[in-house]
Amino acid sequence: MDRNCFRYDILSELFNIGVGRAAKLLSEVVQKRISLQVPKIILPETETSGLDLPPQFSELFDAALMVSTISFTESLQGKANLIFPADKIKKLVFLCSGDDSVSAEDTDFTDVDFDVMREIGNILLNCILGEFGNLTNIQLTYDLPQVKVYNRINFSKDIDNGKDHSFMILFVTFLIDGTEIEGAVIIDLMVESYHELFRLLDGMEAGL
Amino acid sequence: MDSVVLDMQNILDCLSLGIVIVDDQLKILFQNRLMQKFECEDCTQRGGSLLELFPGFNVPYFQVTLMDALEHGCSLFFSAAMHENLLNCREKCNIKVTRFMENSQKRLLLEFMEVTDSFERIRQLRESVSELRRLNRELEQKERAIQQLAYYDHLTGVANRTLFYELAEKFLYAAQRNHEVLGLMFIDVDNFKSINDTYGHEAGDKILVQVAEILTKATRRNDVVARYGGDEFLILLPQINEPDNYKIVVSKILRAKREAMVCSGVLVEISLSVGVSFYPQDGTTIDQLIVKADRAMYMAKRREGDNWYYPAKSH
Numbered sequence: 001m002d003r004n005c006f007r008y009d010i011l012s013e014l015f016n017i018g019v020g021r022a023a024k025l026l027s028e029v030v031q032k033r034i035s036l037q038v039p040k041i042i043l044p045e046t047e048t049s050g051l052d053l054p055p056q057f058s059e060l061f062d063a064a065l066m067v068s069t070i071s072f073t074e075s076l077q078g079k080a081n082l083i084f085p086a087d088k089i090k091k092l093v094f095l096c097s098g099d100d101s102v103s104a105e106d107t108d109f110t111d112v113d114f115d116v117m118r119e120i121g122n123i124l125l126n127c128i129l130g131e132f133g134n135l136t137n138i139q140l141t142y143d144l145p146q147v148k149v150y151n152r153i154n155f156s157k158d159i160d161n162g163k164d165h166s167f168m169i170l171f172v173t174f175l176i177d178g179t180e181i182e183g184a185v186i187i188d189l190m191v192e193s194y195h196e197l198f199r200l201l202d203g204m205e206a207g208l
Numbered sequence: 209m210d211s212v213v214l215d216m217q218n219i220l221d222c223l224s225l226g227i228v229i230v231d232d233q234l235k236i237l238f239q240n241r242l243m244q245k246f247e248c249e250d251c252t253q254r255g256g257s258l259l260e261l262f263p264g265f266n267v268p269y270f271q272v273t274l275m276d277a278l279e280h281g282c283s284l285f286f287s288a289a290m291h292e293n294l295l296n297c298r299e300k301c302n303i304k305v306t307r308f309m310e311n312s313q314k315r316l317l318l319e320f321m322e323v324t325d326s327f328e329r330i331r332q333l334r335e336s337v338s339e340l341r342r343l344n345r346e347l348e349q350k351e352r353a354i355q356q357l358a359y360y361d362h363l364t365g366v367a368n369r370t371l372f373y374e375l376a377e378k379f380l381y382a383a384q385r386n387h388e389v390l391g392l393m394f395i396d397v398d399n400f401k402s403i404n405d406t407y408g409h410e411a412g413d414k415i416l417v418q419v420a421e422i423l424t425k426a427t428r429r430n431d432v433v434a435r436y437g438g439d440e441f442l443i444l445l446p447q448i449n450e451p452d453n454y455k456i457v458v459s460k461i462l463r464a465k466r467e468a469m470v471c472s473g474v475l476v477e478i479s480l481s482v483g484v485s486f487y488p489q490d491g492t493t494i495d496q497l498i499v500k501a502d503r504a505m506y507m508a509k510r511r512e513g514d515n516w517y518y519p520a521k522s523h
Contacts, residue, residue, distance in 0.1 A: 115287035
């Protein structure tokens with residue numbers, strides 16, 4: 001099997017397991033059926049590929065964004081960012097917390113909105129990074145997500161700041177009560193970690 | 209060593225966070241004084257579990273995530289908004305969970321951060337926003353009502369003179385710029401005074417409302433029907449491509465159902481006289497066009513009954 005295909009398949013499987021687990025947990029918390037889908041995954045073609053988005057997804061990043069970020073350290077170093085367009089956050093918060101006292105179009109966020117997004121980010125990113133850790137046998141160390149609201153330019157600047165990074169992008173779709181909310185998880189790996197991850201994946205392939 | 213433990217307990221009791229420490233079986237090893245505020249009995253001495261202290265934790269979501277935290281060391285965050293009924297009290301708390309090791313034993317530190325005030329502030333803020341939205345809606349409705357009063361005829365709902373002149377100037381400018389024909393119709397109700405005298409002013413009003421409906425239905429979407437005063441109406445016909453197109457409107461007006469119920473059992477047939485003028489051939493200002501159309505309307509009235517007149521055509 002082509003090496004890139006193997007990498008793609010194994011990471012897709014891993015992400016889908018993580019996302020599926022997160023969906024199950026979230027469904028229980030909000031007592032609604034939540035389906036989380038990963039319609040597309042983009043893996044870096046080179047070790048320092050920039051944050052290139054396919055045209056059909058670039059509009060997701062055009063407006064203000066709310067980003068939950070977990071930084072992980074030790075054997076693999078980088079950040080995992082859960083991103084949603086800010087104008088969809090109120091809807092997501094409303095669907096997850098059941099608080100319908102505020103307009104879904106409102107983009108002035110309260111501490112409570114940030115807290116709900118911190119918990120959603122915590123669940124989803126824990127599940128994804130947990131699967132990463134299980135697969136690679138690497139214990140990732142990370143704290144709670146930091147939640148920030150960015151405009152598109154500042155987010156691009158922030159995430160593309162260092163040159164020694166490579167990005168994996170998972171487009172995620174929340175389906176809650178018939179409402180579809182699109183977001184993305186961007187895993188920002190340091191180059192050494194990128195090499196380490198793919199060395200581990202290639203080792204697995206060789207062992208099959 | 210005991211004094212260090214005691215000091216630590218005193219320090220943790222001084223924190224403005226509720227602190228609970230559990231072992232890998234979720235048995236409570238320590239809870240600080242603030243936890244009493246959340247109506248928690250002290251389970252430290254009798255070896256109670258977190259699930260006893262907070263029965264709300266006794267669901268798979270917390271069990272799975274707390275075990276994950278114990279096993280993998282990932283931190284957890286439970287928001288008060290998503291777990292409103294987790295505590296047995298009115299206070300609301302976000303809970304942060306962190307694993308730490310004590311003599312190779314896995315422990316979980318649960319920090320209860322009270323956010324009751326935030327919820328209350330947000331509730332008050334939302335109430336204020338909601339009140340502002342309500343006031344804003346009322347204001348918008350009043351503005352619309354004022355605009356309606358300023359620009360529309362109170363009785364018939366068609367444009368009044370003010371709106372007519374504002375739109376007429378715009379249409380005239382557009383006709384000049386685009387070299388188009390602008391038509392103007394002057395319509396008068398025949399024998400209106402006699403209807404008023406016979407059946408009363410209320411009956412006269414009903415006739416005027418009916419006429420406004422007839423004219424509105426007979427015109428195109430961009431035409432403007434206005435009440436000029438008394439029983440006189442004006443119609444602006446912009447962008448008349450063919451000079452004879454106005455006849456379609458006249459014919460629709462004259463063919464419309466003309467009976468109006470003015471009082472119980474009394475039907476009055478409405479008869480209209482229509483005069484027409486056009487920019488540029490009959491005048492280059494709105495007032496000139498009105499004068500020409502008015503004169504034409506009187507010519508039509510002289511012929512008696514439903515009739516119309518356009519001087520340029522009849523000469």
